[in-house]
Amino acid sequence: MSLLSVSRNPLKGLKPVRIQFVWNHAIRLSSGTFGTDNMDAGEEFRQLELKPTRTREKFQRKKAPVHMIMPRDYKRANKIDPDNVDWKSIWPGPRTFDPNAIPIPVRQGRLKPKQRAFGKTANLELMKIPTFFHLTPPAIKAHCEELKKFCTPFPSELDTKEKCEKHFPLTVITNDYLHAAPTIRDPLARIVTIKLKLKDIPLDEHARDKLMRIIKDRYDEKTDTLTIVTDRCPLRKQNYDYAQYLLTAIFYESWTVEEWEASKTEADMEHYVWNRNTSSKALASILNWTPDKLGKSIFHDPLPEDKLKPEHHAYGKAVKNIVEGETEEGWSQYKKAAVQVLLRQ
Amino acid sequence: MSFKFLQRPSFLHNVSCLGFTNCPRVYQFMNYGRFPPSFVEPVYHPDKFNKLNSEEVKELMHKNVKPPTTSQSASVFHDPHLEKLVNFVMKSGRKAKAREIIKEAFEKIKRAQVRKYHLANDSAKLKIPTNPLEIFHQALQNCKPVLTVTPVKRGGVVYKVPVALDDTKATRMAYKWLVETSREHEPRRNHTGVFFSDRLAKELMDASDNTGKTIKKKVELHKLCEANKAYAHYRWGK
Amino acid sequence: MALRILHGEFLSHHVGVMHHLLTPERLLSSVAARPALSTLIDGNISSANETSPPKILSPFRTGESDPQNHSESQLGRHYTIPEDIKQTIFKHGGLPKKFDELTHVFTETSIMVRKPFLEIKDYVKKIDFNRPAVRFVLYGETGQGKSMTLAHVVHYGFNAGFLLVHVPWVNSFMRKSKDISPSESKPGMLDVPINAAAWLVHFRAQNQHLLQKLDFKTSKSYQYGPRDTIDAGAPIEELIEFGVGRAKYACDVVEDLLREVKSASNSGLFKTMVVIDGFNGLFSPFMKTLRMKKKVIHQRCTLALPFLEISRFDWCNGVVVLSVDKHAHTDPFNAESALPLYLLGKEGWEHLDPFIPINVEEYNTAETNSALDYYIDRRWIQHPGAQSESGRAELRAMCGGNGLELLKLCAPL
Numbered sequence: 002m003s004l005l006s007v008s009r010n011p012l013k014g015l016k017p018v019r020i021q022f023v024w025n026h027a028i029r030l031s032s033g034t035f036g037t038d039n040m041d042a043g044e045e046f047r048q049l050e051l052k053p054t055r056t057r058e059k060f061q062r063k064k065a066p067v068h069m070i071m072p073r074d075y076k077r078a079n080k081i082d083p084d085n086v087d088w089k090s091i092w093p094g095p096r097t098f099d100p101n102a103i104p105i106p107v108r109q110g111r112l113k114p115k116q117r118a119f120g121k122t123a124n125l126e127l128m129k130i131p132t133f134f135h136l137t138p139p140a141i142k143a144h145c146e147e148l149k150k151f152c153t154p155f156p157s158e159l160d161t162k163e164k165c166e167k168h169f170p171l172t173v174i175t176n177d178y179l180h181a182a183p184t185i186r187d188p189l190a191r192i193v194t195i196k197l198k199l200k201d202i203p204l205d206e207h208a209r210d211k212l213m214r215i216i217k218d219r220y221d222e223k224t225d226t227l228t229i230v231t232d233r234c235p236l237r238k239q240n241y242d243y244a245q246y247l248l249t250a251i252f253y254e255s256w257t258v259e260e261w262e263a264s265k266t267e268a269d270m271e272h273y274v275w276n277r278n279t280s281s282k283a284l285a286s287i288l289n290w291t292p293d294k295l296g297k298s299i300f301h302d303p304l305p306e307d308k309l310k311p312e313h314h315a316y317g318k319a320v321k322n323i324v325e326g327e328t329e330e331g332w333s334q335y336k337k338a339a340v341q342v343l344l345r346q
Numbered sequence: 347m348s349f350k351f352l353q354r355p356s357f358l359h360n361v362s363c364l365g366f367t368n369c370p371r372v373y374q375f376m377n378y379g380r381f382p383p384s385f386v387e388p389v390y391h392p393d394k395f396n397k398l399n400s401e402e403v404k405e406l407m408h409k410n411v412k413p414p415t416t417s418q419s420a421s422v423f424h425d426p427h428l429e430k431l432v433n434f435v436m437k438s439g440r441k442a443k444a445r446e447i448i449k450e451a452f453e454k455i456k457r458a459q460v461r462k463y464h465l466a467n468d469s470a471k472l473k474i475p476t477n478p479l480e481i482f483h484q485a486l487q488n489c490k491p492v493l494t495v496t497p498v499k500r501g502g503v504v505y506k507v508p509v510a511l512d513d514t515k516a517t518r519m520a521y522k523w524l525v526e527t528s529r530e531h532e533p534r535r536n537h538t539g540v541f542f543s544d545r546l547a548k549e550l551m552d553a554s555d556n557t558g559k560t561i562k563k564k565v566e567l568h569k570l571c572e573a574n575k576a577y578a579h580y581r582w583g584k
Numbered sequence: 585m586a587l588r589i590l591h592g593e594f595l596s597h598h599v600g601v602m603h604h605l606l607t608p609e610r611l612l613s614s615v616a617a618r619p620a621l622s623t624l625i626d627g628n629i630s631s632a633n634e635t636s637p638p639k640i641l642s643p644f645r646t647g648e649s650d651p652q653n654h655s656e657s658q659l660g661r662h663y664t665i666p667e668d669i670k671q672t673i674f675k676h677g678g679l680p681k682k683f684d685e686l687t688h689v690f691t692e693t694s695i696m697v698r699k700p701f702l703e704i705k706d707y708v709k710k711i712d713f714n715r716p717a718v719r720f721v722l723y724g725e726t727g728q729g730k731s732m733t734l735a736h737v738v739h740y741g742f743n744a745g746f747l748l749v750h751v752p753w754v755n756s757f758m759r760k761s762k763d764i765s766p767s768e769s770k771p772g773m774l775d776v777p778i779n780a781a782a783w784l785v786h787f788r789a790q791n792q793h794l795l796q797k798l799d800f801k802t803s804k805s806y807q808y809g810p811r812d813t814i815d816a817g818a819p820i821e822e823l824i825e826f827g828v829g830r831a832k833y834a835c836d837v838v839e840d841l842l843r844e845v846k847s848a849s850n851s852g853l854f855k856t857m858v859v860i861d862g863f864n865g866l867f868s869p870f871m872k873t874l875r876m877k878k879k880v881i882h883q884r885c886t887l888a889l890p891f892l893e894i895s896r897f898d899w900c901n902g903v904v905v906l907s908v909d910k911h912a913h914t915d916p917f918n919a920e921s922a923l924p925l926y927l928l929g930k931e932g933w934e935h936l937d938p939f940i941p942i943n944v945e946e947y948n949t950a951e952t953n954s955a956l957d958y959y960i961d962r963r964w965i966q967h968p969g970a971q972s973e974s975g976r977a978e979l980r981a982m983c984g985g986n987g988l989e990l991l992k993l994c995a996p997l
Contacts, residue, residue, distance in 0.1 A: 298896045327924075329943070340707070344707060448996070457685070463963060476963050480966075
């Protein structure tokens, strides 16, 4: 039932009527006062119950239907027909609610029970709230038509997503906010996010490692995306410039090699390389052990590449697997490799 | 990974409570589950379950059945007498603790008895009871009084009149006495190194042999009844 | 013994049974059981039991009481450790506490033969004793059988003639030491005199028979105090006696003793088997005592050092069997994983790598059934419900293959 089609109340002026159920004595009497369950069809006498166990049916009253009492002027007032008139010219911009200009019946306002609803004339609630009658779909369509003059078409060569990403690897994300208020400003609109895939920028092993350490958790491994979010400046343009600066700075920083980088220890390594670690030294010590070496545990440097046999490689791989994340399967692999190395079959 | 198997219903016997799955209405009651009188006790154990004939089953299908509590399991190891004992041992609603204590007591009984068994001759072996559950049942049976005294007022004087006991009450008294005697010397401040489970184990062992403090209580009650035999007729009318 | 069966059955009035009993397999198996009978019957019990008829072995038992002969055919079966051997090697520890209490009740010590032990035995057979000592590390969740496997290994080592260096449970001196005192020879570390002396007693008890046969003498002289000297060339028993008598120097004595053992092994005098339960506890940076329960002293223990030294690979003629346990971890109640790397930590890993890890898994169905059969036979499970399939299935499911859990579950039954 739309607002525009008002039902004609035939009982105009009459108050709503409450319908009552009449308690039917006859029903109750006819079923018998005692032991209704125990009455068989053919029996003459009612059964005497010292302790009656029947349960009375609770009398249910139907509640009177409650409907809102409409305002007295709840019908189409003026002669403006919204479908055939040029609404844009009547209501071109934001304006307070005008009951005479708006053709439809509207009601607004919180009601107490059994209170008649407030109509639209001199309704403070309606006048307080902002109206959007200037933003009807035809009006917006006209706006868009006007704006089209200032737009250029999307380039047809960029028809697939891959092509877009190839030519425009950098993504800049900004948000605009709209409020139901006179002001268009929002402090969150200054935030700028930059996303870039690392495969699109040239990095060697050292640069990549250093970049990872600089950006830390701004990098997503699954999508290979670096995300920089800037919000420290008050204006969007400033934040965007800052983000660009950051990107340039970290790129060049990752390519420069400092002197102190040479003192990187094993604990700083992000990947486990077996051949540099104590594990390979221990293996080398075991392989080169003689009885006179009692008292010295790890005394040998790791074996050079040419002396490593396939079982040693397997062992190294198994160790790396364990150190990077131990699992049951990892341990069974390690066991196989260790048996090969330690026990001569 | 703590399993309290005496509490858990066995997963192998899932739908053991007849009628519950057929319950058409959902009753919402207070947390401790007080059901209206029309609700019937559940048949949760396969032993009882399998003994129902088809008529009883039909009857139950159409009745509202209470759901089984967590202590009522369909497990092979379930024993309703044991559950009752747990309740009597329990303090402040700490059922898990009570259950643990009883388990410990049973273990202690078993340790002592099984070692005795292994060290005994073949002829003596048969006489050594080793099943703690059987010992407990025997103890319970032995502790049950047959008569008790009830106060009856006649001519301003209150007499202690001996009166017959029905089984439920007698069993209840047996449980209560067993637990009470075990609690009697519970350490208050200085822990003497003897735990409640030790005392309970000892009481159960003694009671199954018809010795010990609990049996003494029963015997004294019987003696009291015997002494007041003359007033037995006061039980009925003036 | 065979005659006795016949005599018994004449009295039984069951002719069919007698016919069944006189089958050749039964007689043969009772004859085969004869060497094991001495093991099944307690040494403790007086002559009262000598008149009992022989037990016919059940499928969950095996008569083979020498672990050197255990093989795949004994998998899942319980073998009994002879009482005199048990008194020698396990008197001062080695069997888990709950299991030890059970042996008291059952009047016998029976261990189930399981895969981890057979693996270790096979590997030990393959070891080239001229190469550096091989380390084995047992790992697994609590209650799955690490300590039991180690006990089995100790028995095997004893029978095979290894010199045993056995630490039953590391936390007994790292966490629950009876007495802590600052060390004199190693400033900044803590001594545990009483525990060290107790360990020396244990070592002596386990290896007495071997030391009597061997010509094991000290290689150099040791001076502990102004008048306490052990000369070079003295029998090693003298060093041990000194340590036991003077608990003050016991930690140093242990260190020197183990160095001697290591070098003697290295030169081929004998083979050594090092068995340590809860090895990851040795890397603990702090100590606690029974008395000062709430106090944690952040200093290292001197008694840990000799055991760390002997578990290195820089000697030959040795086997090192270790176990890592959650309970030996620095924070036993919050240990997240039972896997070796987590429990050992960086220090432990670098100390031990490379080693052979042995996973002690849960019981499979056959093993659980065997354990249940054993408990029923020994009358640990009295409840008739456990004989039924549903009762057994319930117990199997509830314990989840964990041996300790099964023991606890069956306790009140």
